[in-house]
Amino acid sequence: MATSTSSSSLPFLFLSTLLAATIAVILQSPVSHANPEMFFRACLSSSNVGTNLSSVPVSVTGALYTPDNSSFSDVLNLHIHNKRFNQPTTPKPLAIITALHESHVQAAVICAKASHLQLRIRSGGHDYEGFSFVTDVPFVVLDLFNLKSIDINIQNGTALVEAGATLGQLYYKVAKASPVHAVAAGVCPSLGTGGHFSGGGYGNLMRKYGLSVDNIIDAKIVDANGRILDRKSMGEDLFWAIRGGGGASFGVILSWTIKLVEVPPLVTVFKVNRTLEQGATDIVYKWQHVAPNLDKDLFIRLQLEVHHNTVQVSFIGEFLGQTDRLLNLMKECFPELGLQQSDCFELPWVNSTLFYAEYPIGTPAEALLFQAKNPAQIYFKSKSDFVKNVISKPGLESIWKNFIESEVIVMQWNPYGGIMWEIPATATPFPHRAGNLFKIQYYQTWLQDGEDTINRNLNVSRSMHEFMTPFVSKAPREAFLNYRDRDIGAAPSSGPTSVEAGRIYGVQFFRENFDRLVQVKTRVDPTNFFRYEQSIPPQTC
Numbered sequence: 001m002a003t004s005t006s007s008s009s010l011p012f013l014f015l016s017t018l019l020a021a022t023i024a025v026i027l028q029s030p031v032s033h034a035n036p037e038m039f040f041r042a043c044l045s046s047s048n049v050g051t052n053l054s055s056v057p058v059s060v061t062g063a064l065y066t067p068d069n070s071s072f073s074d075v076l077n078l079h080i081h082n083k084r085f086n087q088p089t090t091p092k093p094l095a096i097i098t099a100l101h102e103s104h105v106q107a108a109v110i111c112a113k114a115s116h117l118q119l120r121i122r123s124g125g126h127d128y129e130g131f132s133f134v135t136d137v138p139f140v141v142l143d144l145f146n147l148k149s150i151d152i153n154i155q156n157g158t159a160l161v162e163a164g165a166t167l168g169q170l171y172y173k174v175a176k177a178s179p180v181h182a183v184a185a186g187v188c189p190s191l192g193t194g195g196h197f198s199g200g201g202y203g204n205l206m207r208k209y210g211l212s213v214d215n216i217i218d219a220k221i222v223d224a225n226g227r228i229l230d231r232k233s234m235g236e237d238l239f240w241a242i243r244g245g246g247g248a249s250f251g252v253i254l255s256w257t258i259k260l261v262e263v264p265p266l267v268t269v270f271k272v273n274r275t276l277e278q279g280a281t282d283i284v285y286k287w288q289h290v291a292p293n294l295d296k297d298l299f300i301r302l303q304l305e306v307h308h309n310t311v312q313v314s315f316i317g318e319f320l321g322q323t324d325r326l327l328n329l330m331k332e333c334f335p336e337l338g339l340q341q342s343d344c345f346e347l348p349w350v351n352s353t354l355f356y357a358e359y360p361i362g363t364p365a366e367a368l369l370f371q372a373k374n375p376a377q378i379y380f381k382s383k384s385d386f387v388k389n390v391i392s393k394p395g396l397e398s399i400w401k402n403f404i405e406s407e408v409i410v411m412q413w414n415p416y417g418g419i420m421w422e423i424p425a426t427a428t429p430f431p432h433r434a435g436n437l438f439k440i441q442y443y444q445t446w447l448q449d450g451e452d453t454i455n456r457n458l459n460v461s462r463s464m465h466e467f468m469t470p471f472v473s474k475a476p477r478e479a480f481l482n483y484r485d486r487d488i489g490a491a492p493s494s495g496p497t498s499v500e501a502g503r504i505y506g507v508q509f510f511r512e513n514f515d516r517l518v519q520v521k522t523r524v525d526p527t528n529f530f531r532y533e534q535s536i537p538p539q540t541c
C-alpha cells in the first residue's frame, strides 16, 4: 500500500477539487441536514474518488460498511478487545470505512467533516476507554487495519510502517530482515502502531533507546482539510505534536518512518518471583533504588499480583547481553534478588518479545502474527501513576494491605532512568522524563457480565488510585496518555468545550507541553474536527 507515497499530492489536488464540487451540490440537497448518514454515503459515492485515481485498487464505497451490511458487526468487533465497550447499550457507528487506500482516508475525513459527523480513528483498537470506536454522538469509524504494509530498509536502519500494522507484524518483519535490529516499542503484539506510537509507546528497550516517539523520523498524515502531509510539509511543530500528543487530536496517521535500534544477536530474559514471606518487601524497596540507576542494557519490570492472600512480585528482566555479564551486574548491584544462571534464557530479540507477551520459551515467532479471538470476552480497566520518591518500607507495607484487600488488581512497575532521564521533557509531548523513578500501571480484568460488576470494578480501581495519592506525583498527578482513563476529567463525547476544560486532563498527560499542543491544534485544526473525550482543544479566541 505504500506505493503512492511520491505522488500523494497529485491525487489530492484532483480529489479535493472533485470533492469540493460534489459537496457543493450535495449541500444543496434536502437530504444533507435531515440525515447525516445518507449525506455521508452520498458524499463518498458521488465523488467516486476511487475510480478516478489510477493507483486506487477499489472505490471507497467498497470499503464502506453500514448497519445493513451483514458483516457490519463482525467488522466492528474485529478490533474490540474489551467487553466493557461491547455491551447491548454501547452506541454503534453509523458507518465504518475500512480504508484500502490513502485516498479513502482523505475521503472519510472530507465527507465526515462535510456531514458534521464525528470521525473516530481506529488502528489496533486497544484504546483503554474505547475512544477509537465508541462515542455517544452520531459518528463514523475510520478503521485502518487494512493499511498495514511494512518496508524494512536495513541499510539505512529504518522502517516505513503503516498505521494499521500491529507491533507483532512489525517485530516479525524486522527480525526476518536482521537478527541485530529491533524496535523500541511496547509489549503486546496486537497493539496498532497508529495509536500506540502516537501515544508515546514504551517497552523494555526504553532505558537504552527511549520511547517509540524518540525513534520516529518521519510520518505521513491526513489533516483536517484532507491533505496528505509528511514531516516536511506538516512542519516541525505538528510533527512534534503527533509524537506523543495522541494522533487523534491532529489528523489521521497513515504511516511512520522509524529508526530501528541495535541489539546483540542474543539477549537474556528472566522472570523470578518472590512473595512477602520470601522477603519481597525488602527486595522491592531495594529495587526502587537500583532499577532506575542500572546499566542501560538492563530493564527489570515488576509485576505484582495477589496470590493466596499474599503479594507475589515477579521480577521480569530484559538484558541486552548474555548471562555472564548479567549475573556479574546483578551480583554487584542487586544481590538481594538472588538471580541464578538457571533463571536466565538467552534468546534472539524477537523471541524475547514473545517471552514478554507471556508465551512459553520455544514459541515460534509466527505467534506474533496471531489475530486475537474476537469479540472479546474479557473486561478490563486500567490506571497509571508516576513515582518520584522512593516509597519507604512502612509505605510499601500499607500498599500491600490495600492491594490484598482489592483482590483483583494487578500492578506493573516499570523503571525509568537511562536515556529516559536524558531526553528533555519538552523534546516530545511526553513529559514524564527526569525525576521519575518508575511508572505504575494498575489494571484488573474480569469475566462476569453485568452493569453492577462493571461499577464495582470501577470503584475498586478508583479507590486503589485514591489510596496511592501520598506515594505518587502531585500537582499535577501525572498520567500516561496511552493508558487513557475517563476518570481524569474526561469531556463529553462532543469533546472539550474550552482550553480550560481540556487542561484538566491535559496537564496530567502533558504537563507544560499542554500549552504548546493547544497552539499546534489551533493552527492545524481550528474548527476542532478531530476530537474525542480527552483531545487537545483549540484556542477559540
Ligand SMILES: Cc1cc2nc3c(=O)[nH]c(=O)nc-3n(C[C@H](O)[C@H](O)[C@H](O)COP(=O)(O)OP(=O)(O)OC[C@H]3O[C@@H](n4cnc5c(N)ncnc54)[C@H](O)[C@@H]3O)c2cc1C
Pocket: 120, 121, 122, 123, 124, 125, 126, 127, 128, 131, 132, 144, 163, 185, 186, 187, 188, 190, 191, 192, 193, 194, 195, 196, 197, 198, 199, 200, 201, 202, 203, 246, 247, 248, 249, 251, 252, 253, 254, 482, 483, 532
Ligand atoms: C494488552 C495491552 C498491552 C499494552 N502494552 C503497552 C506497552 O507495553 N506500552 C505502551 O506504551 N502501551 C501499552 N498499551 C497501551 C496501548 O499503547 C494503547 O492502548 C494504544 O493507544 C493502542 O493503540 P491502538 O492503535 O491499538 O488502539 P486504537 O484504539 O486504535 O487507538 C488508540 C487511540 O489512538 C487513536 N488512533 C489510532 N490510530 C490512529 C491513527 N492512525 N491516526 C490518529 N489517531 C489514531 C485512536 O483514535 C485512539 O484515541 C497496552 C495495551 C494493552 C491492551
Ligand SMILES: *[C@@H]1O[C@H](CO)[C@@H](O)[C@H](O)[C@H]1NC(C)=O
Pocket: 061, 062, 063, 064, 065, 066, 068, 069
Ligand atoms: C454493503 O452492502 C451494500 C448493499 O448491499 C453493498 O453494495 C456493499 O458492497 C456492501 N459493502 C461491503 C464493504 O461489502
Ligand SMILES: *[C@@H]1O[C@H](CO)[C@@H](O)[C@H](O)[C@H]1NC(C)=O
Pocket: 153, 156, 158
Ligand atoms: C537511505 O539513506 C540515504 C542516505 O541518507 C537516502 O538518500 C535514501 O533515500 C534512504 N533510503 C530510504 C528508502 O529511506
Ligand SMILES: *[C@@H]1O[C@H](CO)[C@@H](O)[C@H](O)[C@H]1NC(C)=O
Pocket: 272, 273
Ligand atoms: C514462582 O516461581 C516458582 C519458582 O521458579 C515457580 O515454580 C512458580 O510457578 C512461580 N509462580 C508463579 C505464579 O508464576
Ligand SMILES: *[C@@H]1O[C@H](CO)[C@@H](O)[C@H](O)[C@H]1NC(C)=O
Pocket: 347, 348, 351, 361, 362, 363, 364, 365, 366
Ligand atoms: C525463536 O524463534 C525462532 C523463529 O520462530 C524459533 O524457531 C525458535 O524455536 C525460537 N527459539 C526459542 C528458544 O524460543
Ligand SMILES: *[C@@H]1O[C@H](CO)[C@@H](O)[C@H](O)[C@H]1NC(C)=O
Pocket: 452, 453, 455, 456, 459
Ligand atoms: C460505587 O461507588 C459509588 C460511590 O462511592 C457508590 O455510590 C456505588 O454504590 C458503588 N457501586 C458499586 C456497584 O459498588
Ligand SMILES: CC(=O)N[C@H]1CO[C@H](CO)[C@@H](O)[C@@H]1O
Pocket: 018, 048, 051, 052
Ligand atoms: C472528473 C472525472 O474524471 N470523473 C470521472 C470519475 O469516474 C467516473 C466513473 O468512472 C466517471 O464517470 C467520471 O467522469
